[in-house]
Amino acid sequence: MTSLEHPNSGPLATRIVDLGAIARNIGRIRDITGTPILAVVKADGFGHGVIEVATTALEAGATWLGVATVDEALAVRSAGIAAPILCWLADPWCDLRAAVSAGVTISCANVETLEAIAALGDAADVHLELDTGMSRGGAPEYAWDALISAALASSTVHVTGIWSHLALAADAEPGSTAYQVKAFERGVARARELGLAPGVLHLANSAGALEHPDTWFDLVRCGAALYGIETVVGLTHALEPAMRVVSRVTQLKRVAAGTGVSYNHAWVSSADTTLVLVPVGYGDGIPRDLSHGGEVVIGGVRHPVVGAISMDQLVVDVGDAEVALGDEVVLLGSPSDGEPDAQEWATVTGTIAHEILTGLGGRMARRHTNKTQRTFS
Template identity: 40%
Template sequence: MRSPLPPDLETPAAETMSRALEDRPTRIRVDLDALSHNLDRIRRHVGVPVMGIVKANGYGHGLLRTALHLQAQGIEQLGVAFVEEGVALRRAGITVPILVLGGIFGDQVTQFLAHDLEITVSSVDKLGQVEATAAAMGRPATVHLKIDTGMERIGVHSYSAGPFIEAAVASRWCRIKGVYSHLACADDPDSPMTTLQLERFLDACRHFERLGAPMPIRHIANSGGVLHFRDTWLDMVRPGILMYGVRPDVTALATVDVRPAMSLLSKVIYFKVVKAGNPVSYGATWAPEYDTRVVTIPIGYGDGYPRALSSRGEVLVRGRRFPIVGRVCMDQLMVDIGGYSAWNEDEAVLVGTQGAERISMEALAARAGMIPYELLVGLTDRIPRTYVGGRSRS
């Protein structure tokens, strides 16, 4: 099934290209039942509401389809990076609360209010901009206050949060729904940074008690926090990569039973015998020591498959694991199948399972010298997304 485009991208040219890509042999298959399973297991694990993070095209899984499916599963909240992502979700029929996690410009506030998007307020100045716009429009703004506990990205430093929180509590047009921070080192279960950040965050939150104000929803746990740090779960968690069945790192503990939702698939498009000593691909960096069989797969770095996997990556064909040889090209790569046989249109698995063999996103990223996040979000829209499963929660 074709992944829908945001309405403002449904131009004739974009629509024509999207339909043309439907028949491309290279494709991403998203298992929506795996997504349901992962959400269920995370909920059972933490026992608090979940904000599902669907930014960056749903971590490569498709922004609209994943969000619609999570809404059908009764997810409590969604999170995106930019206002444009939130607007696209509203236009697609998403009605659950949506928090925009990124920083904002003052002239964007009207878009937030017009589309009922929750705003990250990260300074007293930003609070004033939101307050003024909300008053002018006669529409209260729903906000989450951002506290910086160690990322040094956006947000008021925890040690100077008092005046910020006091101003927010006094606001007439800003309704404080949440207060949050972001963990910098939660992917590492042994890092002391997470405990320090949690202490700073909870200390900042005590300003609400001192002011006699209701405590908003406190959220700080990302995927690493969900996996490794029970004390960070508080009132809500914000799993991103974990919700899609991928651990943040190969060393992350598997404390939650999640299943990969994404498979990256293609097909054999060409077969040939390469004689000993004849180099393969750009730069002539690899040549076989003996006559061998090489197949070509129509995927490359133009699709987001890393060039760093040149002569390092692996592909599954006919249930066996074979090495990529030579440099990954923009649109194609070559695989040495040795003395085995393969036919044109045989399925090639670049991420996923075939027979008893499996290539995980975590292992592939590590081999490329990347993190799984990079690999997932780098897979381009040139690869069509197809979806399987997806029953709504009864």
């Protein structure tokens, strides 16, 4: 068999994105909330492909798309997607004119951004962001009246929504969101008192949508849940990981006990064993901390990553298992099949699954599939 005939020929590592899983995850969120969904497709759709994810999400029933930057919003529009888009990291120095011309709804958290939009002289839809306790984006309560007044003073700026973001929704305890819900309701009431008719109200993120009905209002914003990340501590909602990362064995060698592996010999074999080389590393987004506790799957069996992960290579100890050159190596897959997922990597490396997924790339290829429903045990 030539290399061109080998079933694993092609890119050295590939991210395989199941758009069917994303569609089914949206369906599960809809079943829980019965509320319209804003699909968050920022950061290239959490690394899954912004246009493919946006198209799939809308076909699955999402009614809005959410992005962080103006450039992301314009990229979605340039693909011919006409659905409502909310962009929440705009400031007076962004290309606001292009965003407004493209019909992007811009989030405003301060008077300066709102006035810069008003100065364009073109009709623009905005959502005002209130800080209800995240202490990150959003207008603080003491600046809320000024932001509302600036909106009311413009004849071209139309406030079509008010929103905020949850800090503690990962806690399943119902009271974890109560303070922010009350602060949000106060802010909405004050806006109406001053003369705004804000339209759509939205507070819930993925965790809020999954476990906190008091946060649902008119729209739920879901990013992590679309991609199969469970965001509520200790609970699962039958979400499916949408990304599978595979590579292949490109070298194998038998070594004796006492053999040091990779830089600084941080790992030394305790017995005679077989080592395999996988051509992927931190230059492709594989966290170096997977050198300590990370595992991959070869032939349906888990094996440990050993030695320091390099920029474009990692080593796996397969013991006495029968492994051949070209065998598929599953780095990320489905826990239901006994494979690591992004959450497992996050636990091993001390981060969150969001960072794992958005960090993958480098020289990895990416392709999209649309698989049928999985069966959960």
